[in-house]
Amino acid sequence: MTTRSAFDQELQELRDxxxxxxxxxxxxxxxSIQALKERDQSLAQQIIxxxxxxxxxxxxxxxxxxxxxxxxxxxxxxxxxxxxxxTIVLDLERxxxxxxxxxxxxxxxxxEPLLKPLIDLPRMAQIAxxxxxxxxxxxxxETNEQEAMAIPDxxxxxxxxxxxxxxxxxxxxxxxxxxxxxxxxxxxxxHNIERIADRVTNICERVAFVATGHxxxxxxxxxxxxxxx
Amino acid sequence: MxxxxxxxxxxxxxxxxxxxxxxxxxxxxxxxxSMVIGDRQITALIGPSGCGKSTFLRCLNRMNDxxxxxxxxxxxxxxxxxxxxxxxxxxxxRQRVGMVFQRPNPFPQSVFDNVAFGPxxxxxxxxxxxxxNVEESLRGAALxxxxxxxxxxxxxxxxxxxxxxxxxxRAIAIKPEVILMDEPCSALDPIDTLQIEELMRELxxxxxxxxxxxxMQQAARVSDRTGFFWLGELVEFDSTQIIFTHPSQELTExxxxxxxx
Numbered sequence: 096m097t098t099r100s101a102f103d104q105e106l107q108e109l110r111d112x113x114x115x116x117x118x119x120x121x122x123x124x125x126x127s128i129q130a131l132k133e134r135d136q137s138l139a140q141q142i143i144x145x146x147x148x149x150x151x152x153x154x155x156x157x158x159x160x161x162x163x164x165x166x167x168x169x170x171x172x173x174x175x176x177x178x179x180x181x182t183i184v185l186d187l188e189r190x191x192x193x194x195x196x197x198x199x200x201x202x203x204x205x206x207e208p209l210l211k212p213l214i215d216l217p218r219m220a221q222i223a224x225x226x227x228x229x230x231x232x233x234x235x236x237e238t239n240e241q242e243a244m245a246i247p248d249x250x251x252x253x254x255x256x257x258x259x260x261x262x263x264x265x266x267x268x269x270x271x272x273x274x275x276x277x278x279x280x281x282x283x284x285x286h287n288i289e290r291i292a293d294r295v296t297n298i299c300e301r302v303a304f305v306a307t308g309h310x311x312x313x314x315x316x317x318x319x320x321x322x323x324x
Numbered sequence: 325m326x327x328x329x330x331x332x333x334x335x336x337x338x339x340x341x342x343x344x345x346x347x348x349x350x351x352x353x354x355x356x357x358s359m360v361i362g363d364r365q366i367t368a369l370i371g372p373s374g375c376g377k378s379t380f381l382r383c384l385n386r387m388n389d390x391x392x393x394x395x396x397x398x399x400x401x402x403x404x405x406x407x408x409x410x411x412x413x414x415x416x417x418r419q420r421v422g423m424v425f426q427r428p429n430p431f432p433q434s435v436f437d438n439v440a441f442g443p444x445x446x447x448x449x450x451x452x453x454x455x456x457n458v459e460e461s462l463r464g465a466a467l468x469x470x471x472x473x474x475x476x477x478x479x480x481x482x483x484x485x486x487x488x489x490x491x492x493x494r495a496i497a498i499k500p501e502v503i504l505m506d507e508p509c510s511a512l513d514p515i516d517t518l519q520i521e522e523l524m525r526e527l528x529x530x531x532x533x534x535x536x537x538x539x540m541q542q543a544a545r546v547s548d549r550t551g552f553f554w555l556g557e558l559v560e561f562d563s564t565q566i567i568f569t570h571p572s573q574e575l576t577e578x579x580x581x582x583x584x585x
Contacts (some may be wrong), residue, residue, distance in 0.1 A: 171568065173581050174568075
């Protein structure tokens with residue numbers, strides 16, 4: 096037994112809750128793409144309803160962090176870890192919102208046929224999910240700064256796919272204005288995934304902060320061609 | 325040993341300790357300590373019981389001299405002059421480097437006479453200047469308003485927190501340059517403690533303050549720089565913010581997070 100077993104246990108619980116929330120978000124993203132592919136409205140509704148659980152977990156973690164700061168006077172790595180957990184659940188909550196956003200679009204699209212088979216969108220989502228899992232692994236294992244900073248490199252792939260999707264859909268819209276609505280829906284889906292990948296960069300910055308005590312931005316490529324952020 | 329030794333520019337170096345080794349007989353109590361203490365700053369010394377921090381503090385005004393069998397090697401410079409050189413006037417030293425102790429220890433005399441004691445010993449007898457000094461010192465210790473209506477009252481009738489502030493007034497009445505504090509709040513309740521800490525923040529405008537404390541949160545709240553002692557060694561010495569947010573030594577981290585010592 097260490098001199099702070101009770102505190103260590105609470106930190107472990109905090110760790111577990113952040114991981115659990117990340118897992119819920121990962122699942123939500125995967126399912127939102129599945130709902131899109133299969134035009135599954137009831138799955139979409141489920142995703143939207145379950146986003147409430149993600150939001151609740153964020154508030155629980157934030158509350159636990161405040162309580163730990165007030166009662167345990169954390170310092171050094173303990174303090175950095177708790178502060179990082181507080182900000183990571185904020186990013187996770189927004190990522191959950193983006194997944195629910197895709198589900199909302201599925202509901203709006205109704206039973207209209209897809210403009211084209213979905214290839215790039217699921218690919219984008221897959222990369223974003225892999226990045227998310229890697230960032231959470233880095234957080235859990237208290238990895239070093241270099242490993243954490245390397246994860247967002249894959250964001251470039253996501254941005255390139257986004258540009259590709261965007262250009263394709265623009266072409267569709269120009270050639271046939273009747274496709275505008277459906278094309279825009281797909282652009283919004285791509286945008287949601289692109290935002291999810293961007294948020295992973297924030298998580299990696301926090302992991303680097305826990306390791307080093309320094310807050311610094313991981314430089315991104317100079318925007319996407321689309322320029323929407 | 326990790327030391328960011330120089331206070332950042334703009335802070336004057338008040339006390340420079342160079343390779344200080346201290347022995348109680350055969351017991352090597354302080355091992356090769358080097359540090360620079362800045363003027364107009366609060367430097368806190370933390371570490372577990374028996375780590376040498378109080379021994380070190382007492383080296384700074386040679387209070388250890390009174391203990392038989394001690395031996396000092398190395399240098400302690402006050403404004404560039406080695407206080408352990410044979411030509412040092414120890415009485416003068418202790419006027420320049422004052423001390424406040426863990427248990428408030430006012431003399432069994434009136435409030436006025438407690439504060440006036442030091443100046444009288446130093447030759448001040450004119451009642452007007454003495455009274456002015458007493459008032460200034462009591463104001464400086466944030467005690468004046470509470471005692472001004474009866475300076476003849478017995479010092480021992482004051483509360484513990486007031487007694488400790490009286491001891492601080494007594495220390496500053498002889499116009500020191502440095503104030504050493506050895507766990508000054510250990511005997512006080514939380515409110516008295518916060519009052520003394522507030523007072524320290526005001527005092528640092530005019531004095532170099534070095535405080536030994538086993539209350540880490542106090543060190544974190546009140547000090548500008550913190551030195552961590554462990555088994556007679558200075559493990560790390562840096563800005564308080566760095567020590568408490570990302571110390572460079574694992575031992576420091578283990579100690580301040582409560583997982584060692």
